Amino acid sequence: MSKRTAQDSKSVPLPLPKGSRATGRVTITDVAAEAGVSSMTVSRALKMPELVQEQSRERIFAAIEKLGYVPNQAAATLASARSQVIGVLVPSLTNAVFIETLSGIRDYLAEAGYQFLIGETGYARDKEAQLISTYLAHAPAGFLLSSSEQHEILQSRPASRAIPAVRMFDLGRSNDEYSVGFSQTKAGYAVARHLAERGYQRPAFIAAQLDPRMMKRREGFRKGLQEAGIDPAVEVLLPLPTTVDMGAQLLRRVLEVRPDCDAVFCCNDDLALGALFECQRQGIAVPGQLAIAGFNDLSWAACATPSITTVITPRYDIGYKSAEMLIRQLKGEDIPKGRLDLGFELAVREST
Amino acid sequence: MSKRTAQDSKSVPLPLPKGSRATGRVTITDVAAEAGVSSMTVSRALKMPELVQEQSRERIFAAIEKLGYVPNQAAATLASARSQVIGVLVPSLTNAVFIETLSGIRDYLAEAGYQFLIGETGYARDKEAQLISTYLAHAPAGFLLSSSEQHEILQSRPASRAIPAVRMFDLGRSNDEYSVGFSQTKAGYAVARHLAERGYQRPAFIAAQLDPRMMKRREGFRKGLQEAGIDPAVEVLLPLPTTVDMGAQLLRRVLEVRPDCDAVFCCNDDLALGALFECQRQGIAVPGQLAIAGFNDLSWAACATPSITTVITPRYDIGYKSAEMLIRQLKGEDIPKGRLDLGFELAVREST
DNA sequence: CTGAAAGCGCTTACAG
DNA sequence: CTGAAAGCGCTTACAG
Incomplete structure (x- = not known):
């Protein structure tokens, strides 16, 4: 029942022991062999379980458990041209305000199965643009930005490779973009x-x-x-x-x-x-x-x-709702562009 | 100058115009063609420029500039089995102390060309172990941890795939591991x-x-x-x-x-x-x-x-020095294991 | 509901 | 100092 990988049969004409790879990693192919299905089916069981027969699904998950399989994100990103990483750019990491926004972002993204890369812009538009370029190499699925400016580097991409972005804190000038904040x-x-x-x-x-x-x-x-x-x-x-x-x-x-x-x-x-x-x-x-x-x-x-x-100020919610707005776009929902005004509240206390 | 998509090129087996790819991305191959060298040489010019003839190097960098080439990290990670990402696990993101540690980490890593993924453990060892598992899918080059416990999931990896880790804040119990902190x-x-x-x-x-x-x-x-x-x-x-x-x-x-x-x-x-x-x-x-x-x-x-x-407390330095200790290991330097005690200072002021 | 084939864009040896 | 070949581990269409 042993499967051969393409490279095994090409470069080393000897069969490797079942379940092992040249790199020693457990791959989707190993799981497939263990479960007696194709790697495609394993991939589907992971992404769209409802499309896989229950019986196969059970064998697949048992195999994953048994072998300790961890999907390789780099391979997934390379093959699909999109990662599960969101680029998050905040003005400062030493300001409690933005930290709470990050908590909101983290809470939504963790739930949705995304990771995030945090960059600090120092309140500078140029720095933000530079960080966007750097992060582009990671094929981020989207951006959460804190500048109210447009960024050419994102604007100029062809529609087929457009990367969605949501602006946080300020409400955008127009309804042509996504923004979450307050006035x-x-x-x-x-x-x-x-x-x-x-x-x-x-x-x-x-x-x-x-x-x-x-x-x-x-x-x-x-x-x-x-x-x-x-x-x-x-x-x-x-x-x-x-x-x-x-x-x-x-x-x-x-x-x-x-x-x-x-x-x-x-x-x-x-x-x-x-x-x-x-x-x-x-x-x-x-x-x-x-x-x-x-x-x-x-x-x-x-x-x-x-x-x-x-x-x-609704800074936690700004993070949470921005992340939600972004991920829902990524999932193909048709979210209307525009400003989401979360408002604010004046707390009158003893000092005035 | 119309571009074709992957599906076009399959159903219609016509050669693509020079300099373009099925995905529309600029790849290392495009740069190589533009510079008149092989993709290997481009790769080398990027990683170890001193091994490439100056003339070739100049043509390569000109081509990179001209085409707007951005290396694909996912491909690099898949091929080399190691990424430029460091997993950073701190107890809390709402505590100014850890934020300053993150600033130290960021300053060192940015300089060294690494990205980082931040996780929040909520001061719980189990949560830290769980985040490590999640991050493993990103093939991190190393970890910066804040628990003083050992993690089986890291310990049990074969030496060839060991991922270095540095513990922050507390000094380790023994000199068998890397730790940066104070007593x-x-x-x-x-x-x-x-x-x-x-x-x-x-x-x-x-x-x-x-x-x-x-x-x-x-x-x-x-x-x-x-x-x-x-x-x-x-x-x-x-x-x-x-x-x-x-x-x-x-x-x-x-x-x-x-x-x-x-x-x-x-x-x-x-x-x-x-x-x-x-x-x-x-x-x-x-x-x-x-x-x-x-x-x-x-x-x-x-x-x-x-x-x-x-x-x-030296919290910024803890981040900076931990990152340094980790990256120097990754670069193959032979850093002795042990505790790096950064000390502390009592600031006597009016309240006592 | 399932699978065989091809390809994503790099890097790793290896050979010159 | 340079390059041809193979492979990393997934996913994308496509066909059944």
């Missing part, structure tokens, strides 16, 4: 309206990193203040990676410029925490003398003393 | 000695997660207290994932059991931050009434009010 502008606007309603008159804005999303929050914040008849003049922006300590530094600068400032919107919770510590250090009452608002609702915002008003 | 026990011990030297008499210990590393810190802490003649009786341990808020909860429990407690060692900085907020809420002076020590030196520890005494 940064509206979130900034909501914070401004809240501060205005509470009666704060001299608010400031502090930000670091200064990527496009930060700038949209700022834009919305200014718009909200202007609509409330408040002058949004005091801003301190620093184009460096965010740290908690930087929140303290930026607040000090704000207070130098405008000592009578009565509220500060921090573009993220790290800065808000640093600002709170600085107030504690200087003996400034929060919110009595100065209100503080953050962004993202990181783990400390709710339990700080005082608890910090912030914007709860 | 958790010594770090816990150092905190105890510091508190004792400062004259604290009724210290408590709080911890969550309770993975083996936490338990080693505790062990060292207890030992240090005992040696200083202090009773290490007050401990509150909770086997749940760490959060900042949990630090507040655990501290409340400690104060219920022992209201006269004068110091608390938190097994990580998240708990320490929550404990600090709780003290602020209750009006407990830090360190006047209660000293607080944390672990890891996360970004807020140094700039909190008061700044938090903690243990600075």
Whole structure:
């Protein structure tokens, strides 16, 4: 009952012991021989079990178990020209926000049987394009991107080899692409309206990193203040990676410029925490003398003393839903292009 | 210039135009034809350029550029039985500590031309073993692991197909394996000695997660207290994932059991931050009434009010050095097995 | 429901 | 320094 492989019969005219290969690996052919079917049938039993007779299927799975067969992904990828790998590109791996997005992605992809390759773009469009090129060598089934830009290298592929991509965090400019996120502008606007309603008159804005999303929050914040008849003049922006300590530094600068400032919107919770510590250090009452608002609702915002008003963002869901949108496309479902707006929620707490 | 697909070429056995393939991809053969050499030579020019005549090399690189050739990793992996992918298994992706380790890994691997697949073990040995099995299908060149256990599935492979692994964070029990980390026990011990030297008499210990590393810190802490003649009786341990808020909860429990407690060692900085907020809420002076020590030196520890005494751990370096140790093995260097102890540093600050 | 044949794009020896 | 041949382990049509 011994099967020969093509190469055995060509190069070595002696039969190898049953179940063994030149490389020592257990292959689909070994499983097929053990189960008394062809390798095609084994492949089908793995991919589309409903197309294989139950009896064959049982023998095949028993053989897989017995031999400890692990499918070779490289061979599958080479033969089918598509892998089970998704390229995921996030701006930063040191930011808790994106880590939670990765958790969402991982949860969906693990369930769907996909792996992912993570790249860090450093908030730079060029770096994103470069990583896409690198990942292309792995024949990824799709991409999950975080830049709101188009990438020529993906656009220029012929339709037959197109690789689907979903943009995360920001909503795309048009409905011609897939994007999952929320409106940064509206979130900034909501914070401004809240501060205005509470009666704060001299608010400031502090930000670091200064990527496009930060700038949209700022834009919305200014718009909200202007609509409330408040002058949004005091801003301190620093184009460096965010740290908690930087929140303290930026607040000090704000207070130098405008000592009578009565509220500060921090573009993220790290800065808000640093600002709170600085107030504690200087003996400034929060919110009595100065209100503080953050962004993202990181783990400390709710339990700080005082608890910090912030914007709860759907970052886990952005990952999960983006992955879902991508995989459903890959499975051939006809998902309409467009923006999936997951919204946000303003958490009003003690600090304002 | 119409392209044909695979099925066309079968049903119609006509030669394809030069430079094109059934799949439409640019292959090494296309590059070889363009450069007027064999595909072997192209392969060599890419892997070991010094073995190829300069003139050929120039023509080859020009052809690569002209055709936009991207090597197919799947084909390379299948042919060589080894990929450029490293399997990286960390306990958690929501913990800043491991994220920084990943940054270290990424920095080294990116430089060395490797990709990595990240898995999250949830601090469970079984989950780690399961992920190893899954990743084996990708023919990883090596593993970076975070459990201190051995894994049969890796141990049982024949020497010819052995996959090297490096253990991170903990130092291995023996010098029979590769490990990069520091002594958790010594770090816990150092905190105890510091508190004792400062004259604290009724210290408590709080911890969550309770993975083996936490338990080693505790062990060292207890030992240090005992040696200083202090009773290490007050401990509150909770086997749940760490959060900042949990630090507040655990501290409340400690104060219920022992209201006269004068110091608390938190097994990580998240708990320490929550404990600090709780003290602020209750009006407990830090360190006047209660000293607080944390672990890891996360970004807020140094700039909190008061700044938090903690243990600075070499987590970025653990990632970087582990990756280096692994890749140098893969490149055939004869790296001696053993433990690489990167040490730690006690940062004494205002909170103690 | 099942199988024989061909091919995916590289690399591994080997021979010059 | 270079190349012809064979093979890696799957999947894709196709035919039954």
